[in-house]
């Protein structure tokens with residue numbers, strides 16, 4: 369089959385910020401049943417859990433888990449937003465900030481105890497949820513995320529992307 373005859377794949381990015389990456393584990397568990405379908409459907413541009421060679425370029429859908437703890441993370445997220453048609457916030461940390469944003473609730477005394485760490489890692493005063501930094505198109509809540517809700521969101525995002533391709537013709 370010639371290159372131009374191959375079905376167009378949906379370009380995907382999977383990114384993790386301040387979190388325990390349990391949503392990544394849920395996603396890789398789902399691959400046990402979905403890998404054949406997703407291998408045909410997706411072009412994984414960036415997914416460090418799945419491959420060594422990753423590129424940060426145009427994506428149809430970027431999945432982002434984790435809260436935003438520092439300005440370098442916020443910058444990277446703004447860059448991802450510019451490159452992605454749709455951005456999906458994955459898991460409670462990305463959707464609400466919690467539980468990764470627990471230090472936002474610390475007393476003044478507790479804040480003093482962790483101040484040296486906040487300074488050492490150049491963290492923000494407050495840990496942010498994803499929508500504090502960029503526009504988010506869809507959210508999959510849960511800690512970790514609910515697998516079925518994730519799959520439904522993937523289906524809906526893919527349908528949206530494919531509909532946009534049809535309108536390009």
Ligand code: SF4
Nearest residue numbers: 387388390460461511
């Ligand atoms: S939402 Fe919960 S499970 Fe997911 S990364 Fe955050 S702490 Fe971990």
